[in-house]
């Protein structure tokens with residue numbers, strides 16, 4: 001394998017101008033939002049479309065051919081030493097949570113683009129093509145499913161998943177058609193031709209900062225389940241119905257929320273979160289007749305996650321029975337724990353070492369598109385330090401120096417990438 005490393009990269013020092021340019025681009029990209037002054041960019045929204053258009057333009061400027069797949073994923077391709085070579089896929093997601101930080105997802109896409117831009121600037125070609133993917137639905141905030149665009153690439157997206165609706169009653173398939181996508185094109189979005197997928201992402205945790213390291217290599221991604229619980233009781237006059245005769249859906253839900261927390265506190269390697277709750281009819285003087293809340297449960301062990309969910313649902317049903325209310329539970333998303341390919345772990349480690357840093361392996365508590373893409377190819381992840389491990393919050397931050405280091409490691413990895421034996 002030809003060694004194209006430049007002196008700068010050989011010394012491991014990142015080019016500060018690359019880090020600075022990447023940070024400026026991330027700032028500009030954060031302007032594509034549902035609301036000024038905060039970053040909220042949900043799947044198949046006008047702000048998603050505007051961000052995808054901007055990303056496509058930047059990809060073209062970096063010497064890439066650009067297309068959009070049936071699920072709205074922006075795909076930039078940088079040819080290898082000959083046209084049509086198998087591609088190594090890079091990328092992450094460009095959708096966000098509500099009031100998000102600038103780096104979750106977007107850093108992975110724009111850092112990969114920065115690496116390709118540097119190859120293009122130097123006129124470098126590798127013995128494989130490189131594609132950068134900007135997925136549109138990793139967070140799963142708008143619809144009750146998630147990872148749909150990366151599931152399409154992984155070949156596991158089903159037509160049934162397209163019929164879920166957002167809170168306004170718009171189905172995913174209708175929103176996709178309005179966006180310019182094609183719900184009938186799911187099969188065509190699957191990628192069986194790629195060499196592998198490597199995702200750069202902020203750690204969203206405190207480990208790298210505690211270890212005083214700019215980057216780390218991911219070993220595995222925790223499995224996750226998302227459910228929606230609907231508690232049904234009886235509305236009534238807040239002033240006249242005696243407490244003992246009430247079937248208060250919100251009071252029951254409140255007890256259930258604490259049961260979710262208690263189960264996770266008692267179970268090692270299980271985390272569980274109720275992120276959203278709503279009560280109806282929502283009047284100050286009416287006993288709530290209905291409460292709906294979400295549950296997000298995760299573990300590095302699928303057995304632990306499933307046993308934890310059984311314990312949680314058992315406790316919720318006991319609360320409903322004791323209070324005389326109805327309870328329905330619907331699973332919206334389930335992703336099994338995903339191991340990164342040993343060959344990609346090794347090669348990312350070597351790149352980190354060549355760039356002058358101690359290679360640290362760590363697991364991911366957060367979910368990522370790599371979980372879905374893993375159904376079709378070997379996957380790897382490179383984590384970047386973020387301040388205080390803060391994420392899913394506007395205080396999410398990284399340094400320009402770490403941004404530059406991340407691109408330098410990615411470039412070194414690309415220049416040494418060997419597609420053989422990745423799974424071994």
Ligand code: HGY
Nearest residue numbers: 138139365366367368
């Ligand atoms: O929820 C997650 O783990 C990811 O940030 N979507």
Ligand code: MN
Nearest residue numbers: 104105138368
């Ligand atoms: Mn993310």
Ligand code: MN
Nearest residue numbers: 097104139392
């Ligand atoms: Mn996220």
